[in-house]
Amino acid sequence: MSGSKKTAQASLEAMYRVFTVAEAPDSALSRIDQLISRNLAGFLQDHIVATEKDLSEVEKDFADPNIPDKPMFVSEQAQFLLDKLVANSVHTASPSFVGHMTSALPYFMLPLSKIMIALNQNLVKTETSKAFTPLERQVLGMLHRLVYKKDGGFYRARMHDAHHALGAMTSGGTLANITALWVARNHAFPAEGSFRGIHREGLFRALRYYGHEGAAILVSRRGHYSLRKAADVLGLGRDALIAVDTDEDNRILEDDLRNKCLELQRQRIRILAIVGIAGTTETGHVDPLDTLADVAREFNAHFHVDAAWGGPTLFSRQYAPLLRGIEQADSVTFDAHKQLYVPMGAGLVLFKDPTLVRAIEHHAQYIIRKGSKDLGSTTLEGSRPGMAMLIHSGLRIIGREGYELLINQGIEKACAFADMIDQHSHFELISKPELNILTYRFAPPDALQALSQADQRQREKINAHLNRITKFLQKTQRERGKAFVSRTRLEPPRYDSYPCVVFRVVLANPLTTLGILNEILREQQALAGEPAIESEMTALKRTVDEVLNASAGAS
Amino acid sequence: MSGSKKTAQASLEAMYRVFTVAEAPDSALSRIDQLISRNLAGFLQDHIVATEKDLSEVEKDFADPNIPDKPMFVSEQAQFLLDKLVANSVHTASPSFVGHMTSALPYFMLPLSKIMIALNQNLVKTETSKAFTPLERQVLGMLHRLVYKKDGGFYRARMHDAHHALGAMTSGGTLANITALWVARNHAFPAEGSFRGIHREGLFRALRYYGHEGAAILVSRRGHYSLRKAADVLGLGRDALIAVDTDEDNRILEDDLRNKCLELQRQRIRILAIVGIAGTTETGHVDPLDTLADVAREFNAHFHVDAAWGGPTLFSRQYAPLLRGIEQADSVTFDAHKQLYVPMGAGLVLFKDPTLVRAIEHHAQYIIRKGSKDLGSTTLEGSRPGMAMLIHSGLRIIGREGYELLINQGIEKACAFADMIDQHSHFELISKPELNILTYRFAPPDALQALSQADQRQREKINAHLNRITKFLQKTQRERGKAFVSRTRLEPPRYDSYPCVVFRVVLANPLTTLGILNEILREQQALAGEPAIESEMTALKRTVDEVLNASAGAS
Known part of the structure; x- marks a missing residue:
């Protein structure tokens, strides 16, 4: 053996060791x-x-x-x-990091994840996943039943049947929403006469064949940005996602929805889907789902519910009624890596009618052959890990009652924190919690008083000051590293829909206490006294004084 | 405290424990x-x-x-x-399971995965991922340089820049291909004059505005099924994926490609993309990428290379030239959970021009704001785990030379196994390995002789027998559990493109030895003697004898 060959052989053996030791x-x-x-x-x-x-x-x-x-x-x-x-x-598990939707994980998720990774199954087909495929079908069945409450016979006949899919696993809510709307789109333009279906001929010919000028999806202005992405990917264009106005509590306005639908009909635009939200990302509000179901029926549209956040509310006997009407949805998005407390990378979409996914079914020679039970024939992704194993374990180890406790404590804590903000002199609650999310902002007492007396131009000026201060506080608090709330912009009707910067708090971590929340407010108020924001505070005070003095002079 | 309240409190505390102990x-x-x-x-x-x-x-x-x-x-x-x-x-790590693209994992991937899951970062935005975002950008940079070999200044200016993206991470190759073609589609129909761009107005108006009758993607008939799925999702329709014929070695035929492009042009169909394959899923062959680059330029089409399997061949100085021309691709798909030996759920797409992804860029108020470095603004998925950490670790711990050894041994083993099959009396090599994949089938010596003398009708009859036998052997071997090869159908030109069932072997696991492969053949030959397949073997013998006798009589 030559010297270089010997070296190569030695390296190769070292490489083998990486796979064996x-x-x-x-x-x-x-x-x-x-x-x-x-x-x-x-x-x-x-x-x-x-x-x-x-x-x-x-x-x-x-x-x-x-x-x-x-x-x-x-x-x-x-x-x-x-x-x-x-x-x-980022310390996503910290109880004082209440700004995002990623919470602490139950400890057992870690060793279970290790088993999942050690097995390295590929859920695209039974040939590389075996028992993981029935397990994934069961998980879809369990959550399907949680939403749709069909009888035992329904599941016995369909859960493990090659020709039915109760849903599709995805890596997250975005893909779940895209999958649902892909199904809705393909279902709206089926094969008929000389037309072989949109799945084969595409959107251009579908609209021409059916005589439409376009196709639209409607959702409240609080809809998740993934819906806009879906409209783009699916070839509809982002403008095809029609944003409907909301009330003071961030719920879709039925009248505005109906008017927009009628307007679209007049323009010969096909209404593909109406999307209801069960837990808006920014404020945690729930649309009136039963009303939306009626409107969807009226306009022959697919009714999709984005319950990525709020879906697990169904575990709670007390709060499940908030989602009344979800059982009428043609499809429902769930995110397991949010309130099912599974590690990042697990979402799913459920279908009321388990034959609906045939609209997107596809096959290949070497895998996902026709008639197989391979789950890959009805998913947007190809190769996928066995995350269903972690959902299965959560559902069994925590159980319905465990999830109920988690949901209840989150909502109740949000209400208590809202009271705390209401009673605080320096903060203003912007959106009241319906689930476990709320928003608020920095607003000293005289600013609030001035806002109630100001004209629209003055209100905008004060709100602009408050925006800059709230943004500073959020950013600085994050940088200091003791606590974290996120921020977004909302357009409260009470302020003429002026875009207001707000703190956003998500209370899913059971380890977050009211004491911690109180400390977050205390730190924010203290930060408002820092030199870096002093000139902005002075400017606010000047504007506020102008308003209050003018108002006092006038009275 | 009442009894039931006490119980509820106790349960809640038990629930907290799940998050703390x-x-x-x-x-x-x-x-x-x-x-x-x-x-x-x-x-x-x-x-x-x-x-x-x-x-x-x-x-x-x-x-x-x-x-x-x-x-x-x-x-x-x-x-x-x-x-x-x-x-x-399924024992995906077993060295005798050579039927799928999932191999054994290097041992260090397990504890590293545990760290990743413990941190539970969300890569959609820096606010929930922090250092993971620069790390992911670096991983994209490292693989970008492997493919495109730009100079240091190129990466210094762009790798961590908010307005550039060298690529996008995905959960796998399917989403990577969809992302690439989404970019290609949106890029083909930009805003112009009164048209606000396909990303806003959709495909229907885009085609009308630009005066096209449709849009197409071309790939060889060996293209991965995810491309057909992409054509469906993107609204083009599955028929818009045009399958081009291949030569005996499963490589795209340039003449057929060019003729199809000219035909599409005549029909006023916009050629969105030409896709080259670097390692076909079924046979591991590589298209002539430099030729494809020329054709794509000629027809002003996006040139995408699906290197989900073969991309890591670039680590090997000896075999990298097989992928000549890949550096001309506008986009390239890589799968990390294949030959980068990362656990399931990691793919990516690279873009030659890091401004190209602006065609699909999107923003929201509360995250991925404009000007942020959030990676979520240019990915198909939303929330995503930090798999980039595992790719980063593989690239550094195994190093280029380590991956080179892995690639080389796989290709060399495939060649040696091909020789073994060639010399074996009862098997026929159907596709010669170019990378580390090959296909073969069961074919006793007299059957091969008869095939060479038969007319087309007789050839079909013999091939139909061989198909049933090969299918039986594959299925039975899998069920017995000692070894696993997969199966697919190919249409070899030598058999009049009749669909032949073949064994498919993927040699990515470094622990697979020639002894193991020899044992696989031995078991397959032994299984051909089992009673369950006896009548089929007899029928084959009858047909073969007919051909050979007639032939002998004629001579």
Whole structure:
């Protein structure tokens, strides 16, 4: 054997070892592994640096576009990840990080995820997933029953049947919404006469054949941005997503919806789908779903409910009635990585009629053959991991009653926090919680008084000041690293629909206490006294005084 | 406190514990966790049952559509999963399972995945991912450079820039292909004059405005089925995916492609994209990419390369030239969960021009605001896990040279196995390996002789017999559980393009040896002697004898 051949052989054997050996029990990576198993919360607390580093600083550690030629020791990469990645990641599990929809995970999700990854199944077909396919079909069945409450016979006949699909698993709510609207679109333009169906001939010929000038989807202005993305991807165009006005509580206005539908009909635009929201992303409100079901029927439209956030409210006997009408939806989006407390990357869409997905069914020679039970024939994705295993485990280990407790405590905490804000002199509640989300903003007492007396121009001026202050407070609080609320813009009718910057709080983490929430308000109020925002505060005060003095002079 | 309130309080506290405590070190789940860490291969070997259980039997364990009311002990669920799910899953890591594209994982992927899941970041925005966003941008940069080899300045200016995206991460190759073609479609119909762009006005108005009768995508008949799905989702219709004929080696025929393009032009159909394949799913062949680049330029079409399988061939100095021309592609699909050896759920698409994704860029108020570095503004998915961390680790720990060894050994093993089949009396090689995939079928010596002497009708008859036998052997071998090859249908020109059932072998697992492959052939030959296939073998012999006797009589 020549020298270079010997070296190549040695390297190859080293490479094989990577696939066969295990990490030594005392290695850096093993120690991290064990630490996470023993004490997840402690690991996160100890390794994530609280104070936020500027992103451009962080980028310096990830600046090299070269793939190294030579292998690196596992321990070296592990240490790099701990110091540079983990340290500068976001503590999504922290009870004082109430700004996003990612919460703490139940501890058992970690070892179960390890089993899932160790098995490395591919759910596209039974040949690479075997028992995972029946398990995934069962998970879809369990959630289907939670929403649609069909009888036992319905599920016995369909849950494991090759010609039915109670739903489709996706990597998240966006793909679930796209899948639902893809089904709706294809269903609206079926094969007929000389037309072979939109799935084969496309949208252009479909509209020509059926004599339409376009196709539209309607949703309230609080609809998730993924719906706009769906309209683009599906070839309808983003303008085909029609935003309907909402009331003071961010719920779709039936009259505006009906008028828009009639207007579209006059323009010979096909109404593909009406989308109801069960838990708007920004404010957590629920549309009047039963009313929407009626309107959808009236206009022969697919009725989709985006329950990515609010779906699990159905676990709660007390609050499930908020979603009344969801059982009339043709399709429903659920996100498992939100309120089912599963790790990132698990969503799904359910179909009332399990033959509906035939509108998007596809086959290939080597997999997902016709008549197989392969789930890949009715999903947007191809190869997919076995996340259904984690949903299955959550549903069984936490159980309906466990999820009920989680849902109830979140809603009740949101109500208590809303009261706290209402009673606070320096904050204004902008959207009242219906589920476990609320929004508020910084507003000192004289500003609120001035707003109630000001004319529209003055109101805008005050709101513009408050916007800049609220934005500063949110950003600064995040950077300090003790707590995190997110921010968005809403257009409250009480302020002439002027876009107001608000703090957004999502109360899904059961470890968040009222004490923590009180501390968040205290820190925000303290930050309002910092020099960096002083000139803005002075400007606000001037505007407020003008209004109040003019008002006092006039009276 | 009343009794029921006390109970509720106790339950709530139990629920909190699920989010705070760790698994006891001696619990069932902890023991599995440790076992996987210590000996992954042993865990899989011990817990997956070799002999295949009928799917309808497995379904019985997943038949209940009810979510249990009461919580279940974690240990009970863990035991259930071990006995019912893990036992009946597929041993994708086994070196004798060479039928699919899912291989064994390097051991370090498991503890690293645990860190990823523990952190539970959401890559849609920096606010919920922080350092993961620069890391993901770096991973895209590393693979971009592997393909496009731009200079350092190119990456310094663009890799971390909010207005550029070198690519987009996805959950797999299907979404990567859809994303690429979505970009191509939107790019073909930009805003102009009174037209606000297809992304806003949709396909119907785009075609009308630009005066086209339709839009098409061309790919060889070996193109992955996800491209047909993409054509459907994007509103073009599946018939808009035009299948081009291939040569004996499953490579696209340039003349046929050019003729089809000219024909489409005559019909005023816009050619959106030409797709080249770097490693066809069924046979592992590579299209002449440089030729395709020329044709795409000629017809002003987007040039996309689906390198989901073959992309990592670029790591090998010896074999990278097979992909010559890939650097001219406007977009390239890579699958990380294939030959980058990352767990299921990681794909990506790269863009030569990092401004191209602006065609699909979208924003929202509360996240992915304009000017942010949030990666969610240019991805099809919304919330996404931090899989980029695992790709990053693979690229650094295995290194270019490590991946080169893996690629080289796979291709060389495929060549050696092809020789073995060629020399074997009872098998016929159907597609020669170019990368590490090959196909073959069962064909006893007299059958091959008869095929060479038969007329077309007789050839079909013999091939039909061989199809049934090969199908039986594949299915039975899988059920016995010792080895697994997959099967598909190909239309070899030498057999008048008659659809032939073939065994398909993918040699990505470095632990697969020639001895194992030899054993696979031995078992297949032995299975051909089983009673269940005896009548088919007899029928084949009769047909073969007819041909050979007639031939002998004629000579």
